[in-house]
Amino acid sequence: MTPSLPIGIDDFRLLREQGLVYVDKTQMVCELIDDPGAQVLLLPRPRRFGKSLNLSMLRCWFERSDEKLDHLFEGLHVWDAGAPYRAHFQRYPVVYLNFKDLKPERADDFRGDVRELIRDLYQQHREVLDRGGLDGVDAERYRAILAGSATASLYRRALKDLSAALHRYHGERVVILIDEYDAPVHAAYLGGFADEVLGFFRAFLSGGLKSNPHLHRAVLTGILRIARESIFSGLNNLAVCSLLEPAYATAFGFTECDVRDLLVRLGRVDDLQVIQDWYNGYVFGGQVIYNPWSVLSFLRSSGPPKPYWLTTSSNDLIKHVLGVHATRLQPLLEGLLAGDGIDTVVDENIVLDDLDYDERALWSLLLFSGYLKAELRGTTQDGQGRYRLAIPNREVRRVYADSFQRWMSERMRGHGADLNALVQAVLSGDAETFERHLQAFAKNLLSYHDTGTVGPENLYQGFLIGLCAVMEPEHLVRSNRESGSGRPDVMIRPRQPGSPGVVMELKVAGRGADALDAALAAGLDQLAGKDYAAELRASGADPVHAFAVAFDGKEVRVRRAAPGPTRSGVGTIGAQ
Structure with a gap:
């Protein structure tokens, strides 16, 4: 019988009891227990990489209960690790909070939503009140939270007060698990009320996590590490293991x-x-x-x-920030689409107010949100890591292609360029129409490039890759910077056999009156002398079109050539 695969199930107990496929991540428990010095641990990772499931698993392992849950862990890494780890099994009171659905559009919504969330949390642990675990003022405060009549200050100190009540009642210090702590912060930033949300979390988290004698361990997950001065002010016992760190590297994904x-x-x-x-x-x-x-x-x-x-996900924050930076960073975004990387120092702290104007904040946001990968290339003189950032895979590439397309559409309104018409011309082998629309795009978009920082050949190649990326996912659009030497500058391969494929050879004109024509002729000669289309034919592409494209500043020439060499070694040229 084929095992059943779960989708969207982040309840560890449900997953295990239904016999669904589980990729064992319980070594995370061992790592946590083996590192008692990290009393408060922040583990930022991209969305949908198993954060909620892992926190659910930690809750099942640590949370005190009269019901034995051995069956959930039998055969898994942490169970087989032995007595030192089982000594912590179902031992502690656990406070579990999940903020992933708290995405308010207004400040009033946030206040109401967070109060409801805290009320539900207090309701889960109501036995400390009902069984006489609280006296006097503490009991009144607990009842006020349950009734929804508490003051703002009581909500800010709710995490600290609850951990104290649970510690006294159970005789064990508390494990606090907070999932997606930064989800409300992202929403508030886009809504323009981030200061209020940051102010609440600064007080709420500091009260529960800083110098709290009732705390055993705390684990927080989110997407970003919001800068310490914004939300973790004074929280000196916070250990952060971002995706750049080796600790917990295999716990997610x-x-x-x-x-x-x-x-x-x-x-x-x-x-x-x-x-x-x-x-x-x-x-x-x-x-x-x-x-x-x-x-x-x-x-x-x-x-x-x-x-x-x-x-x-709606990716609202990513779309917003990419839109803000698109014009200025267009050459770099095109380079990413063409397979290039970006060398930069990565700041693990995200200051939300910097996102709209700080380029490094943008790269950090894209990296830690899962839209770029980072490979360490060295360190700066002051010890900061220098990384090469690149698009990790074909799925994520879609984000940049879509963003580039939206930006071009906005810029080209009323300028006579039609991206859909350009695509159809490319796929039908219509060099004349391709040239006309490419000329319009080049005239109105290439003026935003800084050719002093991006080499002209890479610039034009990235520009074309950006234009043609709209063909994905029906076609695979790749440059020779991704595929290696001996390939055409741009290759467009269909996913399904029987659909058209395209190769392009790009040339940059030198100096002289006839430089553009000479560059075009050189491109046609190269197409004629090398059978670039062999890979496309082998994949079932039919027909296969070959174009030589020559650039001189913002001037463009396009000619169609035979996709392979003739017997005489000279390609048959068919100007459109």
Whole structure:
């Protein structure tokens, strides 16, 4: 019987008791127990990488209960690790909070939502009140929270007060688990009321986590590490293990071994290459990581790969910040689409107010949100890590293609350029129409490039890749910077045999009156002398079109050539 794959189930107990496939991440418990010095641990990771499921698992392991939950962990890493770890099994009172659905549009909404969340939390632990665990003022404060009549100050100190009550009642210090702590902060930033939300969390978290004698351990997850001065002010006992750190590197997402084992269990080992192309490429603490949501979604389907992860959220913050920076950073974004990387120092602290004008804040946001991968390239003189950032896989590439397309559409309104018409011309081999629309795009967009920082050949190649990226996912658009030397500058390969494929050779004109024509002729000669289209024909593309494209500043020439060499070695040129 084929194992059943879960999608969107972040309840560890439900998953285990229903016999669904579980990729064992319980080594995280051992790592946590083995590091008692990290009393408060923040683990920022991209969305849909298993944060909620892991916190649910930690809750099942640590939370005191009269019901034995041995069956949930039998056969898993932490159970087999032995007595030192089992000594912590179902031992502590646990305070569990999940902020992932708290995405208010207004400040009033936030106040109401957070009070309801805290009231529900107090209701879960009501036995400390009902069984006489509280006296006098403490009991009155607890009742005020339950009744919804508490003052603002009581809500701000609610985490500290509850941990104290649970410690006294159970005789064990408390484990605090907070999931997606930064979700309300993102929403508040977009809504223009971030200061109020940050102010609340600064007081709420500091009260419960800083110098709290009732606290045993705390684990927080989120997407970003909001800068200490914004939300974690004075929280000196906070240890942060971002995706750049080796600690907990394999706790979130699937490793190569995880994916291979999963494919063997499902009898689908032949799908490994597709999964690697589409959903691999993340690097957490030096470990190669796959997107678990997309891997499981693909394995549940019987169709071709799709960008599953990108459809699970509105990505409002990412879209907003990319839109703000699009014009200024267009060459770099085009370079990312063409397979280039960006070398930069990465700041692990995100200051929300800096996102609209600080380029490094943008790269950090994209990295820690899962839209870029980082490979360490060295350190600066002051000890900061210098990284190369790049798009991790084909799924994430879609974000940049869509953002680039939106930006171009906005810029080109009323300028006579039509991206859809350009695409149809490329796929039909119509060089004249391709040239006309490409000329309009170049005239109105290339003026925003800084060719002093981006080499002209890379600039034009990135520009074309950005334009053609709209063809995905029906076509695979790649440059020779991704595919290697000996390939055309741009290759457009259809996903389905029988659809058209395209190769392009790009040339930059030199000096002289006839430089543009000479560059075009050189491109045609190169297409004629090298059978660039062989890979397309082998993949079933039909027909295959070959274009030489020459640039001189913002002037463009396009000619269509035969897709392979003739017997005489000279390509047949068909100007459109």
